[in-house]
Amino acid sequence: MRNINSVKREFLKKWMWGIRKYSSQKKNMSLLERKKAIKLSADLAMASTRNKTTRWSKALIANASKDGNNKVHTEHVLGSSPPPRRVRKSSTNYSHGTRIRSCRNTWRRNRAVHRPKDRSVASFIAKKLVQKRTRRLKSLLPGGEFMDGVSLVEETLDYIQSLKAQVEVMRCLVTASELMILNPS
């Protein structure tokens, strides 16, 4: 797989860059604002490290762009001209897919399921268990609602790797900042 350290370095670079962009816009943000900015920049940076090769990264960026608060910042971070096109394309893709799939999912879920007889009770239960968990995983993963089982697992794997790298870099940054506090030299 990809070298974890190079991923981390890339992530850190993009993250810092994004944060600097953010701070250049607004001064004196509150704690929560700062936190949101940090998190957003981190997410975007993480997503961009994948360079849109994975669906979750695309979905992450798309969601960030859709949200009104983050939209401006997202466009700033990712570059002004491409984002509108990107946003539009991804938003249309996902909106179309969204509607159909969410409708189908809800319909499938709400349909009254008759309890089958003996032989398929176990398979019924088994299927229910797996379905429940898959649904939960899909809710966790950005853009996971629209993936089928196979791609879901792949995406999850990639997402977990990226999250791990993100967490490690952030942790290093936190400890470094605290070190700096202690040694202000």
Add this chain to the structure above:
Amino acid sequence: MARTVRFRTRIINTIRGESGSIGTSTLRFVRSMDQAPVGLRGSVHDGATLESIQFNEEIQGIVASAPENASSFTALLELPPTQAVELLHSPDSDGARKQPNCHVSANHKPYLLHSFGGNLTFPSNAALIERAAKFSVFAGENSPSQGEARLLPAGSGSNLDRVKNEPQETDSNPCSTQGCVSDPAVENKNERTAKRKEREKKVKGSSKKSKSVADETSGDGEKLPYVHVRVRRGQATDSHSLAERARREKINARMKLLQELVPGCDKDVIILYFRVISGTAMVLDEIINHVQSLQRQVEILSMKLAAVNPRIDFSLDSLLATDGTSLMDSNIPSMVTPLMWPEIPVNANRQHYQQQWQFDAFHQPLWERDEVNHNFMTPENSLLSYDSSANSASLHSNQLKMEL
């Protein structure tokens, strides 16, 4: 067979322990166990069927007393068989949920009556217990040994005759040394010893695999001297697979127990259920937990970073100057440990991490008071909102801000 014997123990214990409504569930089990039609008794080529039939009888006898006095095993045995049969069918008609249940038990009826034969004088209490014990021991022996399974023939209706022939069969059965038992507890012990012995025999019988295979497929042969492990044709016979099979059978025993608990299902249902539980669902659970924990960590860390820096300008230069490449490649906590308590572990558990984060928040104000920070400020307003020292911290940070 280990699973049946063990399972039987549990069944008996359950029946003894419960009252009333056990009848229906056990009956359902009976029905499910006895999927093989009665006509099979003529040509028993599968030990499972055979022992299920045996077990059926026993269980029906036990169940019969369930409505009245489930806790007393011996009381059950004192019932004359016709009454037992009637009792068997009355809860059945009441409690049977599905038609097939009644139907099947109706099929049972002639079988039972036939099996109990013309002279329905039940032997004495002790003899019956003996018989039950023998059955359990027998079944324990029989399943591994296909040959001995043939002993309970063809005319499995002559089970009662077998009761009369107890001594001979007991003798023929090398393991049933516990011939005279007068206690249900002893019967349990018998089953357990039977299990143990059967396991030994399994190990022994591994060397006689070919014979067992031949017997399995031939389907005839009366009394064979060896006890065979049930080996299907073409299965591997090395020790690994043996252990594997033993383990699998143990698991199957558990599944049988589950099957008993879950009403109205049959064998492969539970197998599927079990596989799912131990398979996909658990893996997915783990994945979900992991993803959630990572996301939570990201949240916490970003909050922490936001708290550390009042103006989110991480000066990369200064950061890199202090740490160099170690920022990326190594674990900072090793350097920070002497300075900061508590250390943030690399593989942070959710709970651990949150606890330590709170501790960390408590510790920050101490350092803050000691040193004045030039580059960064540590206001930590929200973090210390529940702390009495929050006011002092915020005042301090405000002063710093004004200075800068």
